[in-house]
Amino acid sequence: MLTLLEKWKRSRRRRRIYRGALCGLLICASFALGGIGYYNLYNQVPSVLRIKADMEQTIDLGVPLTGEMVAVSGQDESNIPEGAVNIDLSRQVTMKMSSDQSYQMNVKLFGFLPFKQVGIQVIREQELTPVGVPIGIYVKAEGLLVVGVGDFQGPDGLSYCPAKYVVKSGDYILELDGVPVEDKKDFVRRVEDSQGREVTLRIRRGDDIMEVKAQPAQNSEQKYKLGIWIRDNAQGVGTLTYIDAEGNFGALGHGINDVDTSTLMNLDDGTLYETEIIAIRKGRNGEPGEMTGMIVYSSDRILGDIYYNGKEGIFGHCNEKALAMGTEQALPIGLKQEIEKGPAKILCTVDGVPKYYNVEITAVHLDHDNVNRGIELRVTDPELLALTGGIIQGMSGAPIIQNNHLIGAVTHVLVQDASRGYGIFIENMLEH
Numbered sequence: 556m557l558t559l560l561e562k563w564k565r566s567r568r569r570r571r572i573y574r575g576a577l578c579g580l581l582i583c584a585s586f587a588l589g590g591i592g593y594y595n596l597y598n599q600v601p602s603v604l605r606i607k608a609d610m611e612q613t614i615d616l617g618v619p620l621t622g623e624m625v626a627v628s629g630q631d632e633s634n635i636p637e638g639a640v641n642i643d644l645s646r647q648v649t650m651k652m653s654s655d656q657s658y659q660m661n662v663k664l665f666g667f668l669p670f671k672q673v674g675i676q677v678i679r680e681q682e683l684t685p686v687g688v689p690i691g692i693y694v695k696a697e698g699l700l701v702v703g704v705g706d707f708q709g710p711d712g713l714s715y716c717p718a719k720y721v722v723k724s725g726d727y728i729l730e731l732d733g734v735p736v737e738d739k740k741d742f743v744r745r746v747e748d749s750q751g752r753e754v755t756l757r758i759r760r761g762d763d764i765m766e767v768k769a770q771p772a773q774n775s776e777q778k779y780k781l782g783i784w785i786r787d788n789a790q791g792v793g794t795l796t797y798i799d800a801e802g803n804f805g806a807l808g809h810g811i812n813d814v815d816t817s818t819l820m821n822l823d824d825g826t827l828y829e830t831e832i833i834a835i836r837k838g839r840n841g842e843p844g845e846m847t848g849m850i851v852y853s854s855d856r857i858l859g860d861i862y863y864n865g866k867e868g869i870f871g872h873c874n875e876k877a878l879a880m881g882t883e884q885a886l887p888i889g890l891k892q893e894i895e896k897g898p899a900k901i902l903c904t905v906d907g908v909p910k911y912y913n914v915e916i917t918a919v920h921l922d923h924d925n926v927n928r929g930i931e932l933r934v935t936d937p938e939l940l941a942l943t944g945g946i947i948q949g950m951s952g953a954p955i956i957q958n959n960h961l962i963g964a965v966t967h968v969l970v971q972d973a974s975r976g977y978g979i980f981i982e983n984m985l986e987h
Contacts, residue, residue, distance in 0.1 A: 600662060601921040603674045605890050605982050610680065611651045614892050620670060622660040652677045681888050681985070683797040683961050684881040685954035687902030687909040690795045690806060691828035691850030694864060695788045697821040698727040698759065699736055700813055702784040707774045715772040716782035722758060722767065725818045728785065729764075730757035739787045746771050747779050754781075759821070786813060789820055792830055792848035794903060794952035795858075796964045796984065798873055798881040804859060805987075807868040807952040808964035808979040809927045825861030827871065828852065835905060838944035838973030846905070846949030866926055867979065867987045868952065868964070883909070889960030891929060891980045894919045899932065901965055903953040905942050912936040916957065917975075927966040930955065930978035945974035955981075 599618050606612055652658070658675040703724050706714040722728070728736055732755055736742045746754065753770040771779035793807045804827070810819045830848035838844030850856075858877035863870045883902070896919065900911045918931035932955070934945040943950075946968040953965040955978050962981055969975040 599921060600671055600673065601891065602671070603676060604892065605676045605678050606652050607680050607890070608677050609651065612890075612893075620662050620664055621666045622662045622673065678982070678985075681799070682885040683799050683888060683981070684885045685797055685883050685902050685956060685961050686795040686804075686881050687883075687954055688795050688880050688904050689830050689832055689846065689848055689949065690793055690858065691830035691848060691852075691856075692791050692793055692806075692811065692825065692861070692869065693788065693828065693850075693852065694790075694811055694820060694825035694861060694869075695738075695823045696727065696786065697823040698729040699739060699742055699785040699787050700816070700818065700820065701726040701728065701758075702786050702813065702815045704782050705784060707780055707782055709773055710775060710777055715774075715780075717769045717772050718781040718783045721769045722756065722783060723760075724816045725760070727759040727821055728756055728783075729759060731755070733757075739785055742785065746781055749779055751779055786815075789813065790850065792832075792846060792850070792949045793869075794950055794965075795827075795877075795880070796868070796952045796954050797961065797981075798878065800885075802873045802878060803870065804873050804877065805868050805870050805952075805964075805984045808966040808984060809868060809951060810866045811864050811869060819866065820864055822861065822864040825864065825869070825871070827858040827861060827873075827877065829856040829858060829876070832904070832907075832949075835943060835947070837942075838947045838968065840972055841970060842973075843968050843970055844944050844947030844973060846947055848949065863987055865987050867984045870987055886956065886959060886961045888981050888985070889957060889962035890982055891919065891921055891962075893960070894930065894957060894962050894980075899955055899957040899962070901932075901934075901953045901955050903950055903965075905939065905950075911956070912939040914955070916955075926983050927979050928977040929980045929983070930963050932965075932976060932978055934974045934976075940974060943973075945972075946976035947973070 657677055660673045660675055662671045662673055664670040701722050701724055704716055704718045706716045709715050730736060731742060731745050749771050751771055753768055756767050758765060758767060769781055771781050774780050789811055795804060795806045796808060798804050812819050828850050830850045832846050833849050834847040836845045857874065859871050859873040861869050861871040894916065896916050899914050899916050901914050902909055902911050913936040914932045915935050916930060916932050920929050923929050934940055946965060950965055954961055955963040955965065963978040964984065965976060965978050967977045
């Protein structure tokens with residue numbers, strides 16, 4: 556039997572252990588909350604801040620931070636003395652900078668703790684014509700995109716895959732035996748003509764160029780194969796975002812990826828076509844809607860040439876027919892720090908003619924990891940909701956306008972809620 560003193564000592568030990576565990580949990584929770592707060596604050600400050608040249612602009616990040624200008628680009632040594640130019644980011648700041656320089660700023664938490672480095676890029680004031688019309692897109696890959704490798708049956712009934720462990724999904728085949736590949740048919744023909752002789756493939760894997768070897772084998776029809784699934788082009792429907800004063804266009808707000816590998820396609824060349832929307836499948840929660848377009852690949856329906864496919868969208872030069880589609884008034888661009896939560900509009904074509912529809916901007920992520928999701932928005936227009944259910948596939952690239960400024964383009968729909976989606980900042984589209 557335990558004595559009264561022993562029971563008291565045991566109870567005291569339990570209380571100490573409990574208090575220690577509780578203190579430990581409180582400390583961990585404090586660190587976790589502090590980490591979340593730090594992360595959120597970090598993302599409130601953009602890594603790159605763009606300023607329009609020779610214009611006074613007011614910036615209000617509303618964070619307990621100060622910034623010190625430390626360098627000017629294009630100079631071997633900074634001509635800014637230490638501590639000479641300080642910016643209080645916790646309140647409104649009016650800035651005016653020259654068009655021929657960019658700057659670097661060290662940001663400090665509470666004025667003394669090193670926090671983040673911010674690049675300040677000075678850009679020229681620019682006006683763009685929002686378009687919002689559907690377009691047909693055809694792009695040809697630079698080389699042949701490897702979708703995957705697969706087995707095939709030989710004349711002896713056994714399975715073969717000569718390219719297994721030689722190439723992989725996402726590779727680009729540039730040459731076969733030192734000669735550039737023209738297209739998929741050309742590649743297949745030359746492999747068949749090898750008669751089983753070992754061939755050398757020049758491939759691009761990421762940023763690396765390498766040569767690999769494989770020996771074709773016969774399939775059940777006695778044709779020589781490597782067992783590679785390849786793609787040399789992609790087609791689709793999207794929305795033309797803008798045309799600038801020189802006739803250059805931007806569209807989609809995101810890149811063209813291969814449907815099987817999700818690889819951003821390396822572009823050899825591409826063409827923009829007129830398209831007609833022949834059907835709309837209304838979006839529902841959990842099931843994105845879609846615009847179905849009919850594309851006729853004829854010379855009289857060409858709108859322009861595509862010269863770049865990147866994560867920010869597709870870009871190129873318009874012909875006269877495309878220029879005639881830019882009937883809206885040119886608008887100045889709005890930078891990300893100028894965007895406000897609240898009412899805005901998108902310009903898109905869902906019933907035959909471009910039309911503005913009401914949306915609400917619900918969040919602005921100044922330094923989002925995903926460049927295509929800097930803007931969160933919700934469709935509020937009853938007419939658009941009735942027609943499409945919100946944002947649907949094919950609407951990517953629809954211009955977003957707020958306060959008579961072109962601020963971005965629609966990029967994605969939120970699958971769980973068809974009325975909500977994302978957009979890219981127009982300044983990101985212009986940096987390609």
